[in-house]
Amino acid sequence: MMISPEWYYEEHLKGKSKEQIMTSIRGLKQRIGSLKNSMENPYEDIKIFMQPSEETQLYWTREYLKMAKQAYAEAGGTYIMSESEARAAEFDENIYSISKITFRIKKSSDIFHKYVIEVLNDIITLSEFREHGLIKKRHKKNVTKTVFLYELKNLHIGERRRRYSAKHDEFNVLNITKWEVEFEYSNEFKPKKFGGENAYPYNFDRFQMLFEVD
Structure with missing residues (x-):
């Protein structure tokens, strides 16, 4: 307790x-x-x-x-603050200037999936792509910019390592999942990228929920 x-x-x-x-x-x-x-x-x-x-x-x-x-x-x-704390704080300070988030994920046995969230004023637009192009685009209903970015902030993304990876063995060399996420901003803050291969941040499932990943 x-x-x-x-x-x-x-x-x-x-x-x-x-x-x-x-x-x-x-x-x-x-x-x-x-x-x-x-x-x-x-x-x-x-x-x-x-x-x-x-x-x-x-x-x-x-x-x-x-x-x-x-x-x-x-x-x-x-x-x-330590260097990592300062980096996380800088990410949080700029979180309300995020204009676009691109999330890509591909499993060995599957085609690539790309999800794009665009933040414009108080409208959150989610687009879903496959290898042949756009397949779905919609507004996230009942989700304001403030609420969405608050949920994102609670994931402490600024604390993440830039790269997550697991050693390949006889099993997972045939079952590789690669993912990457990029954040773009409406101010002068430089885009931030995070990615991985068969390894993930502890709250990765919660992060995918923001993109309504099945």
Whole structure:
């Protein structure tokens, strides 16, 4: 059972020095990294059931980290982001300037699939392509730009590695799934690409839901 951020503050942060709070921050960041690595491990097909789930643990650990950073500032500390944190923050700062997202995925036994989401004013347009061209184009009903990009932000895409890959063996060399996603912006922020081969970010299924992938 996870405790609330307020209770975490009372138990682990209240009355602590800057140094003690920074120790907690490091521990929380390590825990986040460990959980993500476990969920993204392509070789762990069978997971031991745990309660709460790793994704739930990850969510609350992020909340504790926010609380710890706030406590660190209140204790007089100036938190300096790591390179990866700065990269993730930069992605989030520009998320509401996203104008187009192109998602491509291809399995060994299938043709390539391409999905394009275009963000124009408050209209979200989803187009679906196959090798022979466009097969479907529609507006995402009841989804505003603000809601869509908020959902996207909750996927923490800026934290992703640029490339995900798994070693090929006798089985998966014949079962390769390749994917790539590119974000384009309406401001001067440069396009961002992420991709992989037989390996995925921990919330890849949730990401595909934004494109209504079957």
